[in-house]
Amino acid sequence: MDVILLDHIEELGLVGQTVKVKNGYARNYLLPRKLACLATQKNLNFYKGLIEAKQRKLAKARGAAEIQASELSSVELIFVRKSRDQDARLFGSVTNADVAEALASKGYEFDRRKVSLSEPIKRLGEYKATIKVHPEVTATIKIVVDPEVSSKDGAGQ
Numbered sequence: 001m002d003v004i005l006l007d008h009i010e011e012l013g014l015v016g017q018t019v020k021v022k023n024g025y026a027r028n029y030l031l032p033r034k035l036a037c038l039a040t041q042k043n044l045n046f047y048k049g050l051i052e053a054k055q056r057k058l059a060k061a062r063g064a065a066e067i068q069a070s071e072l073s074s075v076e077l078i079f080v081r082k083s084r085d086q087d088a089r090l091f092g093s094v095t096n097a098d099v100a101e102a103l104a105s106k107g108y109e110f111d112r113r114k115v116s117l118s119e120p121i122k123r124l125g126e127y128k129a130t131i132k133v134h135p136e137v138t139a140t141i142k143i144v145v146d147p148e149v150s151s152k153d154g155a156g157q
Helices: 023-030 041-072 096-105
Strands: 002-005 018-020 036-038 076-081 089-094 115-117 121-123 125-134 137-147
Touching (some): 036 041, 089 137, 096 125, 096 137
Antiparallel strands (some): 002 018
């Protein structure tokens, strides 16, 4: 089924694009939530003003998002976690929710779903995370996981 997107949908397309989706996805998800409409000339004419307004809004927001992305690329987050000494495995892990919370403490508010880790962080070391600032703009931040220093480490050895 061909539909015209009325909103940006991750992995599908941007506002105003005509895309082909499965019938059930369109009927059960896109159309009831008013995220898309059937791709007919009548609907294209009807929603033309709405689509153009959303495209202008996205274009305007992109400039601010690029500035924020350049600021974010200099951010380095340091997490201190307990780990096994011999193989540097963490007790627990660092998740995208942890990253979003640490960014919030630095003044950058992002939903945890906009944070993408290239791999699960389960060991000490340096990692990269991608933040989706805008549908077309992403920023990469550096994450460092350091071991927790306990009072037992220096005593008695």
